[in-house]
Amino acid sequence: MPHRTLKTSLQEVVEAEGHLIDSHIMEQIFDTVVEYDGRFEVERFHIGKTNAEPSRLRLRVEAPTAEALSLMLAQLLGLGCTPVEGGDAEWKLVEKDRCAPEDFYSTTNHRTQVRRNGQWRLVQNQRMDALIVWENGKPWARRLRDLKAGDEVVVGMRGIRVIPESKERDRHAFAFMANGISSERKVETAVRQTAQILLNSKAAGARVVVVAGPVVIHTGGAKPLASLIRNGYVSALLAGNALGVHDIEAAMLGTSLGVRLRDGRQAEHGHRNHMRAINAIYHAGSVRAAVEQGKLTSGVLYECVRANVPFVLAGSLRDDGPLPDTITDMNQAQDAYAEQLRDAGLVLCLGSMLHSIAVGNMLPGWVKTVCVDINPAVATKLSDRGTAQALGVVTDVGLFLEMLDRVLAEPH
Ligand SMILES: NC(=O)c1ccc[n+]([C@@H]2O[C@H](COP(=O)([O-])OP(=O)(O)OC[C@H]3O[C@@H](n4cnc5c(N)ncnc54)[C@H](O)[C@@H]3O)[C@@H](O)[C@H]2O)c1
Known part of the structure; x- marks a missing residue:
């Protein structure tokens, strides 16, 4: 892009600092100026010479109208450009x-x-x-x-x-992170790398928060997720009513939405099973009470209660029951999610578009987030809505959890 002399008064000098080149921020800054029919002149640019040293940019920008300048500056602000004056x-x-x-x-x-x-x-x-x-x-x-x-x-x-x-400079070490979203053949690698991030986070004393949808239970992920909770890898679980309902259904009746987890066949009158599960918890009073009364003896929520891992079930319009533990006031549910995310160091989003995006909106951009979904569009959607740090793993979430549990059980 040629440098031109800028003469009119509709201009501003801005400065930015950071890993501007390898994080592609520099390109975005220039593109933004052009998008608002503006022009720019690079007054100073210093390239960081070491991994730790940031680059520094001083840029004079100009726009054709005051409105365009103000819109342009608002966009540039998000890219780290602060007006000097x-x-x-x-x-x-x-x-x-x-x-x-x-x-x-x-x-x-x-x-x-x-x-x-x-x-x-x-x-x-x-x-x-x-x-x-x-x-x-x-x-x-x-x-x-x-x-x-x-x-x-x-x-x-x-x-x-x-x-x-800035994109971490050691990012290339993580094969599945390099392109943002992984393909099936890279799943084994993605699982090993997720395990490593998880272990590093735990070693650094950071909280690991799991966000999970009901498909975790439908795909046989309850057992490995329960094992992760039992073994101390999970600091909090954020989900909706459905995960709770199907987890309890699986634990009490061996089915998820009426389908037998053992052989994948529809159980006779299986469609009643999730309602029987809800009914059992109503009888007990709450999930914790059901565990204490010996009525719920396995599964994801059982392990949460046993290990004192907080779980939050947020309600939705399509909920059955809901379980007495499900928070149906949406503001309260958001507050309860935000509370558990406060000092999170790693967030694993597993098979729930709704809850993954909701959590993405609450998190600061520097919290590591791994999003596992069968649909590549979900990780992309999360990134598009501002959670650019989300790393996508495209695979079946039940298989992912089984592999993760297995890898974490290996000596490390
Ligand atoms: N019985 C109930 O009460 C009930 C039942 C269903 C949903 N709900 C509620 O509705 C809301 C939204 O539910 P949701 O989170 O399931 O829906 P969602 O559409 O937000 O997310 C489901 C995600 O799972 C992904 N997925 C599907 N199969 C997968 C697989 N095998 N492996 C990995 N990912 C896979 C999909 O691509 C999708 O992104 C929640 O609040 C939930 O509690 C309630």
Whole structure:
């Protein structure tokens, strides 16, 4: 791209720092300027010489109209470009609960800093689609519905610095990560590498959160997932009503949605079985009570109760029952998910598009996420919605879990 001299006043000088070349951020910055009919001039570019040293870019950008410039700067901000003459962030008071000033700043899932009284401060509880509120001497990412009258929130685009995640330079060591999404033949490798990430996360004291859909049970994944929980590899389980129902059905009656897990055949009157499972838990009062009363003696939720691993079942419109443990108030369910994700170091999303995307929205962009689904579009969808760190493994989730359990049982 040729450098041109920019003369009009509709311009801004921005700076970015990070692994700009190997993370392809540089290309995206230039593409963004062109997309808004703008022009750019690279004033300075320093390429990092070592693995740890970041590259530094100083760029003068120009747009044909003030509106285009503002839209362009908003996009560039998400790519880590901060206006040099930004000054402090602008704050406005919230006048009414849940009602933000119209020009509020909406967060990404990347590390973000805001400038206040000349100092850059790191935003706490980073997540996407939130506002930035000043509280107790710090900026916090806060959901719209949690805003209170009197809160101070960031508006506009000034005094905000976003630090996009760089692709790890050791990423090529992980074959299935290199192309984002794996093919079947790479599954064995993907499982071994997931096991390694899991072991590294545990060794570093990070929490490992499993997000699972009912297909985990239908595909025979209950046994290996239960084994992972029993062996201390899982810190929390996030799922929906269906996983709970079918796990209990499998544990009590040996079927999942009426299909015998032993031989894959429909059990006689098997369609009643998931309702019998729900009924049994209603009789007991809760999943924990069913375990304590000796009525539920195996399975994923049984192991959670035994090992004191928290599980959250979020409700949905299509739920049967639901189980007494299922949280049917969606705001409360989101809060309970967010609580378990707070210090997660690794998230495994297993066969649930709904819950995987929901979790992706709550996570900061630097939390490692492995998404296992038979449909390659699911990992792509997760990435497209901003969870760019998600690594996809395209395979049957039951087989994946069996292999993972086997690999983790090997001496390491
Ligand atoms: N009886 C019930 O109460 C009941 C039954 C079904 C679903 N639900 C609820 O509906 C909501 C959505 O359910 P969901 O998460 O199943 O739906 P979903 O469509 O969000 O996700 C299912 C995912 O599983 C993937 N998949 C299918 N077969 C697979 C395999 N063999 N290996 C790997 N991946 C595979 C699909 O590609 C899809 O992405 C949940 O809240 C759930 O609890 C309730």
